[in-house]
Amino acid sequence: GAGVSQSPRYKVAKRGQDVALRCDPISGHVSLFWYQQALGQGPEFLTYFQNEAQLDKSGLPSDRFFAERPEGSVSTLKIQRTQQEDSAVYLCASSLEQGFRSEQYFGPGTRLTVT
Amino acid sequence: GESVGLHLPTLSVQEGDNSIINCAYSNSASDYFIWYKQESGKGPQFIIDIRSNMDKRQGQRVTVLLNKTVKHLSLQIAATQPGDSAVYFCAENYGNTPLVFGKGTRLSVIA
Numbered sequence: 272g273a274g275v276s277q278s279p280r281y282k283v284a285k286r287g288q289d290v291a292l293r294c295d296p297i298s299g300h301v302s303l304f305w306y307q308q309a310l311g312q313g314p315e316f317l318t319y320f321q322n323e324a325q326l327d328k329s330g331l332p333s334d335r336f337f338a339e340r341p342e343g344s345v346s347t348l349k350i351q352r353t354q355q356e357d358s359a360v361y362l363c364a365s366s367l368e369q370g371f372r373s374e375q376y377f378g379p380g381t382r383l384t385v386t
Numbered sequence: 387g388e389s390v391g392l393h394l395p396t397l398s399v400q401e402g403d404n405s406i407i408n409c410a411y412s413n414s415a416s417d418y419f420i421w422y423k424q425e426s427g428k429g430p431q432f433i434i435d436i437r438s439n440m441d442k443r444q445g446q447r448v449t450v451l452l453n454k455t456v457k458h459l460s461l462q463i464a465a466t467q468p469g470d471s472a473v474y475f476c477a478e479n480y481g482n483t484p485l486v487f488g489k490g491t492r493l494s495v496i497a
Contacts, residue, residue: 275429304484311394313475313487314430330484362429371479372418377429 273297275378277363283384284353292348292381296365302373303346305338306362308380314362320346321369353385394473396492405463407491409476414457416478420485421450421461425472433461433474463493471495 276295284290296303302321306314307330316330322343331338335354340346350357360380366373399405411419417438422430436443436450436459443450449462459476473492477485 311489313477313490315487316484319484327484364429370482371485374432375485377431379428 275363275365275376277361277378277381279381280379281382281384283386286354286385287352289349289351290353290383292350292361292383294346294348294363294365294378296344296346296363297367297376298344300365300367300376301369302366302375303340304364304366304375305346305348306364307332308360308362310359317348317361319371350383353383355385358383358385394490394492396494398494398496399466401466401468401495401497403466405461405466405470405493407461407463407474407493409459409461409488409491411457411459411476411478411488413478413480413486414454415480416486417480418478419450419452419459420477421448421459422475422477422487423470423472424475424490430475466493466495468495468497 278293304319305317307317308314318338319327320340323340335351337349360382362377362380364375364377366375420435421433423433424430434445434448434450436452441452447464451460473490475490476488479485
């Protein structure tokens with residue numbers, strides 16, 4: 272079956288532009304996670320949704336970062352006024368059950384480059 | 387595909403040999419641990435997990451060992467194959483908190 276998909280796969284933005292990154296989770300998965308992965312580093316947690324509810328956004332680095340999952344399926348991560356330090360791969364993962372210990376299935380990521 | 391890391395610790399092993407990848411975790415409260423494999427251009431893929439009430443767990447060709455005394459986790463891969471070449475991450479968590487990933491180790495299999 273289809274896995275987690277993300278679009279676009281690559282995004283180049285000029286500093287100050289707004290970007291929107293999309294995640295299509297596996298159908299029926301309750302939980303959805305966003306991570307940021309800098310080059311040479313492990314993924315870092317950004318935010319977690321259980322269905323449409325954003326239960327944890329403790330990892331969002333600033334108020335320029337905003338995520339939503341309005342119908343409990345597709346999610347969008349928006350970054351306003353992008354900065355060079357936002358350059359990274361943004362990973363989305365989904366899992367069948369609630370919580371952080373249900374097996375997470377990751378998408379291929381969106382590589383954001385801010386110039 | 388894109389590289390997931392350019393300056394990671396690297397382990398080079400001969401095809402057919404066993405590989406051991408190590409991870410030191412920092413939080414003594416962590417009670418759940420996972421190993422992930424990440425190939426170039428892809429997201430991490432779950433390999434195996436272990437809870438803190440165990441010190442060893444085996445999967446298909448993989449074994450995870452947990453030493454809580456020294457906060458150390460290892461992943462053993464038996465009969466390493468070229469398809470095992472990737473970056474491997476350990477992740478930890480406690481309770482209902484987000485996973486915390488380590489920095490990763492690149493495994494390079496020499497045919």
